[in-house]
Amino acid sequence: MDCRDAQFYLRLRRPGSDELDPDAAAALDRHLAGCPACAAAGRVLADFDAAVGRAMRAVPVPEGLRDQLFAEVATRRGAVLRRTTYRYLAVAASVIVTCGLAFGVYSAARPTADMPALVMTQDELGQPQGAERQIAAFLKAQSLPALPEPFDPALFIHAGTESVQGRDVPVLIFRERTGQGLAKVYAFRGSSFKLDAIRDEQASLFSAKPYPNATAGMTYVVVFTGMDLTPFLRGGGPVG
């Protein structure tokens, strides 16, 4: 190895560790052992790197940053745990809808709710979304009328479709203002479901309330925790 090559490899060498090819590293070491000029240049480069490294790391970290980050963890863990709870509640709510619709919509044999399919469609739940514009954009994209109740956009979690009885049904999900409940707003079209037999349903945790819209040829069905929609509405507004 000559001085030119040695200078080239010295540029790549990192103080304290060696990532050079072993043969190149060995050749460089042999050259440095016999070339005082290159050895001195190597020491200068190493000293410079060390000085840059010290300067690079000489950044004072703000007081309180650690505490802020810990507080962030506490807040976000709570949010994730709530989203996880919603996931399970959403499955239960979907079962309510499926069972209620199966009884009200079909006069023939009732199909069994496909739980694995329902669970899989909930995977996307919990992604922080939601605002008035998103809701409006979703309704427009699905050619749906305005929601039947003044749901609070700040409580909006997700909009998408859910498979119910083998058909994709648009659904919007809202969380409860305080507590861990949720409300799912399903939009059943007359073209896919027989709507005239849908009626209120109630189980131990959930209620289901239909909102027929003959003009639009569809029915909204809201499945929600508890017996009152107020916790999901703007300012706890009145229920229609």
Next chain:
Amino acid sequence: MGSAVGLHQLIDEHYQGLYRYAYRLSGNSADAEDLTQEAFRKAIDRLPQLRDPERAKAWLFRILRNAYLHRVRDARRHRSVPLDAVGDLPDRPPEEPPDIEPARLQEALDDLDEAFRTPLILFHFEEFSYADIAEQMGIPIGTVMSRIARGRAYLRTRLAPPAANGTHPPH
């Protein structure tokens, strides 16, 4: 979702290094603080993606860099030194000062394009190997080595002591 203990440990072990990296990338403490918080927020949400805890540091640094790039992608840099204009090292490097002022270093870094600034910063956070940096940036290891070599030459030129007549090397 990781336990609180695991997340706290992640923060304790890496928040200072992450902040310093953010500072060197962005050049100011306010942005560095924002970027650090944003990186940990994203990390909390993506914790299931971290399969190897040994890679937590590299993973966090990658998240932070992506957050930084997302912020600056529409911003034009007021100027950046094209390192193509920086020639190869002289045969013998000039004598170097024993210490480098962090503020001068930051000025020099601020004038660098991010493509050269990032590998240079990561190189001097010693635990990052060339392979680590290549993985972080999604570029070949040879490109990393080339950019670091040019970046080091640029810093040596830029951070040389003032001339005897008091002038500073050109930017």
